[in-house]
Amino acid sequence: MAFRDVTGQERAVNMLLRTIQRGRIPSSYLFVGESGIGKKFAALNLAKALNCLKTVSSQQSAVSSHKKSRVNSQESEVINKRFQTHDPRLMTHDYRVIDCCDECSSCKKIDSGVHPDFLLISPEGGQIRIEEIRAIDRALAFKPFEGRWKVVIVDEADTMNPFAANAFLKTLEEPPKDSLIILISSNPDRLPDTIRSRCSRVNFTPLSHEACKRVIETVKKQSGVRSQESGVKKRLSTPARLSMGRPGLAISADLIKERAWFLKLLHGMLKAEKDGWTSREEMERWFDLIVILLRDAAIIKITQDEKNLINIDLKDYIKKFSSSMDLKVIIENYQKLNTLRGYLNFNLNRSLTWNYTGSILRKLKTEN
Numbered sequence: 001m002a003f004r005d006v007t008g009q010e011r012a013v014n015m016l017l018r019t020i021q022r023g024r025i026p027s028s029y030l031f032v033g034e035s036g037i038g039k040k041f042a043a044l045n046l047a048k049a050l051n052c053l054k055t056v057s058s059q060q061s062a063v064s065s066h067k068k069s070r071v072n073s074q075e076s077e078v079i080n081k082r083f084q085t086h087d088p089r090l091m092t093h094d095y096r097v098i099d100c101c102d103e104c105s106s107c108k109k110i111d112s113g114v115h116p117d118f119l120l121i122s123p124e125g126g127q128i129r130i131e132e133i134r135a136i137d138r139a140l141a142f143k144p145f146e147g148r149w150k151v152v153i154v155d156e157a158d159t160m161n162p163f164a165a166n167a168f169l170k171t172l173e174e175p176p177k178d179s180l181i182i183l184i185s186s187n188p189d190r191l192p193d194t195i196r197s198r199c200s201r202v203n204f205t206p207l208s209h210e211a212c213k214r215v216i217e218t219v220k221k222q223s224g225v226r227s228q229e230s231g232v233k234k235r236l237s238t239p240a241r242l243s244m245g246r247p248g249l250a251i252s253a254d255l256i257k258e259r260a261w262f263l264k265l266l267h268g269m270l271k272a273e274k275d276g277w278t279s280r281e282e283m284e285r286w287f288d289l290i291v292i293l294l295r296d297a298a299i300i301k302i303t304q305d306e307k308n309l310i311n312i313d314l315k316d317y318i319k320k321f322s323s324s325m326d327l328k329v330i331i332e333n334y335q336k337l338n339t340l341r342g343y344l345n346f347n348l349n350r351s352l353t354w355n356y357t358g359s360i361l362r363k364l365k366t367e368n
């Protein structure tokens, strides 16, 4: 996979390609946007593009100040011939290609996480600790060994604990030459200002329904689901809608199964049963789905048109669910629960939140 495979993020990708083309790569980026929309995928492809053996001949001006890779010129030439992209957004004015080739040994090593100049840090047990920051410092202590750039990706950077964040600030303040740190975050507000202000921010946005479906289709195809299989496209439509523009979500989880879990808990809640969430992540996901359900209930009231529903395959259920409800009350409660969803960041008490939400929903069902 390469930059040309990043779907629905033209603005962010174009910006990154321009910085490579001009050779003005900052020492640190902060990729921001909801989870599952391609931030890590773009970061990985940036690491590949900066170290791709193919780009040696096409990017000489951009990287002239940097160490040239120990490239086998024959390999470079063969890849250059085989590499054909005609997507205009990936071409510079003089048609030099700046995307990675996805075929050379450097691209393959980065993909499999074994490139000596590439490091990917992710939280363990929900946190990034100081040990991980020390690993970054060790990785950046020497010049690039094999490629042109040392690239470190810090996924879910906002999970750094205070000690890690403090140590990391020093790393950001003294960036070694030929190195790039890419922080990825869906909750950038949780990062200290001092870290945020030292990074060049790149915003990623949720995808359109069609783009989302395309990404899910491509990934399913690669993982062996035959595209010609009847009904595949139709079956992908609901997960694409439920992912709300975040195809990564539909790829990493079975959203139909997740929705069945949500409905089971909802019915338990309406019957005033004991709380059924086991973690904050579950609470967040459950709130995503209740907000979607109320949104669908409002849509069916306003338009009577089922094709605008996110839960398009549950149209009869939505009609029944909303039949006794007043539109104004649905909208009021949608707003109420949406606000509550935002407060989950503050570690709300699980059973109190369950009881409170249950009381809102029970009232909504009986008020009219």
Ligand SMILES: [Zn+2]
Pocket (backbone or CB within 6 Å): 051, 052, 053, 054, 100, 101, 102, 103, 104, 105, 106, 107
């Ligand atoms: Zn390559």
